[in-house]
Amino acid sequence: MEAVFLTFILMLSIFLGFELISKVPATLHTPLMSGANAISGITVVGALLATGSGHGAISGILGAVAVALAMINVVGGYLVTDRMLAMFKKKENPAAGKGGSRS
16 A cells, blocks of 8 residues: 555656646746755765665665766756856957947
C-alpha cells in the first residue's frame, strides 16, 4: 500500500509542478531559476549527509553519485541564470563613444 501512496504523491507533484510552471510569466523565470538553484544546494547537503552516513558501501556509492548529479544541477542552473541575466544587459555602441557622427 505504501508504494501506491508514494506513486500517487509523485504523480500529483508532477501534475502540480507542470501546472504551476506553465502559468509563470517570462519575466519571473530568472527569479524562479535562482530559487531552484537554492533548493538544489539543499539537495547537495542532503547527498553529502547520505554519503557520510556510514550505513554501508552501497550507501556511500549512491551518496557520491547523488552529490555529483546535484552539483551538475547547481552549476548548470547558475550558468543558465547568468546567461539569462546577460541578455538583459545593455550593449555599448562603439560608434557613440568616438564623439560625433559621420556624414
